[in-house]
Amino acid sequence: MKHFFIPILLYLSFYSTVYAQNEKLNIMVFIADDVSWDDLGCYGNTQVKTPNIDKLAKEGLKFDNFYLTASSCSPSRNSIITGRYPHNTGAAELHTSPPMDMVSFPELLRNNKYYSVLAGKFHMGPYAKRGFDVMHEQRIENGDGGEESWVNSLKKRPKNKPFFMWFASYDAHREWGPNKFSGTHQPSQLKPPFYLSDGDETKADLAKYYDEIKRFDFYIGEVVQELKAQKELDNTLIIIMSDNGRPFPHSKTRVNDRGMKTPFVMHWPNGIKNKNVSSKSLISAVDIAPTLLTLVGIESPAQFQGYSFAKLLIDPELDFRNHLFAEHNWHDYEALERMVRNNNYMYILNSRPMQPQNGPADAVGSPSFKELEILKDQGKLSAIQADVFMVPRPYEELYDYSMDPLQLLNVASLPEYAETLKSMRKILNQWMKETSDNIPENLTKDWYLKEAGLIKTEFHNIRGEMPGESLNATKNNAKGAF
Template identity: 30%
Template sequence: MKRTTNQLSILGILAILFTIIFSCAEKSEAQKSAISTKNLNRPNIILFVADDHGLDAIGAYGNPVIKTPNLDKLAAEGARFTNAYCTSASCAASRSVILTGKYGHATGSYGHVHDYHHFSTYDTVKSLPKILEKSGYETARIGKYHLAPESVYHFQKVLEANPRSTYEMAEKCQGVLTSEKPFFLYFCTDDPHRANSTDPSRWDAPNSFGNRPEGYPGVETVTYDPKDVLVPDFLPDSKESREEIAQYYQSISRIDQGFGKLMQLLKDSGKADNTIVIYISDNGMAFPGAKTTLYEPGMKLPCIVKDPFVKKKGYVVDAMITWADLTPTIIDMAKIDPKPYKLHGKSFKNVLNEDNPKDWNEVYASHTFHEITMYYPMRVVRSGNYKLIRNIEWRAEYPFASDLWAASTWQEVYRNDKEYFGKRKVKNYLFRPEFELYDLLKDPDELKNLAYNPDYKQKLDELIVKMKTFQKETRDPWLITWDHDSSLQGTGVNL
């Protein structure tokens, strides 16, 4: 049978289309295979973030009273950082840094998100969960979120559980732990954040820190005698302070049990040998003198990293890192190129393999708001043993977070008109100079301000230069507070 020219042309076109379709199908299968192979070589990552857990209350960091066996085990199997810092000692602002690798002053994340505070990250910012999702990770979160907008901080899975029960939270994560894809689990507790007042009718009643008489399912209630707790030097050693610290300890022991449950479920999933686990807190303990301040108790925090691909176990890392370094580190661990994202932090992945890491002796911090009524911008540079704090709003009285003001630990001092709060005079806590310069080696409690000592003028000037450079490089709007420097301002005109 003879075929017409038109028929031959149609057959030719069909043959070409079939070849293209077949080729695309082959290519698609090859791409899927390549992604699958790539995923097999990528670790799972768990980022566990406690809420207001200071360096003072973990056995692995030297507290002999508190019971944290599961966190201590993590430290024994991994690396314990001793110079890890948040960059803003406030929940929401700190979490924005954790998940973007950028300082809050550069992303619009100036303070709290919830209620009337309403701070929100710019919608152009690329967050860690979205970067990981784009690269083939399954992303999931559970517990405290405290970020906005959701379009920036999007997770593929949102798991629901009581954020005061890490045990229940852990159980709800089983589906993520058995994912066929590499996963990133963002696990955030409400503990040991302060809760509503234990007894609103009594100013001297200790806060419950989420503890309750009936306890929590699956959790053994661990209580502490106030006389046995360790009172940090920056707090008054009072009945009220000890009672609140005992509640704080109890809340942390609940975290520890939930963390242990999560680690057991991870082991049962068969993925423990391919999962990196990071434990941190967003800021220091929820007591005046720590949380919301950029003194050491507010910003120097626990950071424990267990990387199964690192042979060393139970070792201490003294490299200075900040939470701005977490996103670049996790991206690095996930084998993703961080360059396109222009992050402020840098990866400390290689530090885990080095005995004496170099060039990790300088960190910066930036705090602007806690609650919207707490405007008190501070910028910090720590270089070696020296730390400079600039209190930009230094003429104002230092503001209190509402829950810290109500704390019986503070009220006992305030109502009795006491001169000292811990080692620091109350008037010096409330009214601060523009500059505070400390030698942390000689003065770890940050009591002797060297900023106005002529012998330290050269060091002060050196750190001021570093601070200004940091603000310029990270496009900090508060650069204008140095001699009305408006170099970062736009024209105010939309072109």
């Protein structure tokens, strides 16, 4: 019994101190655009140059199983700042906006005397603007990569208020370069992921992508130096993450790890005492909002569907979630997929199995996709490379993490997994029902021709029915299975 109470007492003691200091705790979120979890050095990528992020990870806490709720820019960002699943924000599809009565965590911070700034990419609805005192959202002031207002925003803040800063880059969204970071990574020295071609065009494409990540990393370093100069680094919680996977075939818009898993680094010298450690716990992007409010002593509204993982800052080895949920809806092409993951398995439901999963239009128009097409015409694709062209696709997919951490072998049809399949299907169906998710018949159709980049179809700019719309999902605050 004694061993049970010790961590509880430590937890309460720590947070009573945090609450006492809550007006002084600063929060800074760096969010990259289209960067995968394993494209940073601290996550094991030996090819990309990210020394500033790697240093923050070494001095802080890194999360190895942090998942977004959508592998698509605006649905993901709206989900992060509202603490709600995409279909519950009313903006499940790309380039749609939540209603004006939606609440964001920056708004709650601002209402509690935080000075709040957004600098860089916005990509959310008008409701979100209530959360910021100052917004630098024009490319002319943010620069090519979206980072050039960051340091000045920090310099110009009022010094008598705690601050929240949402620093969002355009990096590493296509198109790329040239810029002063071009050439940082040499194509000839790179080895593309196994699901892409090993050709010269893909290597050059990947090098430009890594150059943009390098720029993101550089400006994070500049902001850290300014925090040090202002003597605010120790009392500032820094978060580094992305909104979805890399803009290559097999990644962005997919609901597996390549699309949905994000890097997530937390650095806070006054609050994270265990340095250079990782948490293996399953965590969802909807958990960010309630966690930040917990750390500053603000009560979370009922609208938040996530849970606070603040306890992991004290003990990263604690378990947190039993289940994660994610969704993919229209992003250039008609789609509706749902995913649930626990510690051992990932289950995917695909309601549009006759649609190939080429990736978004920008990835389809890329040199990397074109080299896959060449291999396809030559009959030289590997099984995993061919996946982006496969039609029909499985209606259900099940992956066993114990033997297949990369989600390459769908075991849904194997008899020995029948009970697991049934169980995971039940959990997903329960979550969809409880959170008012559905599968509309009249989804938004393809706006672009398949495998043709940005060539428009007759359905361009025509919206169908949004998932959850007919069930009034924006008014449903149910959290679903945890």
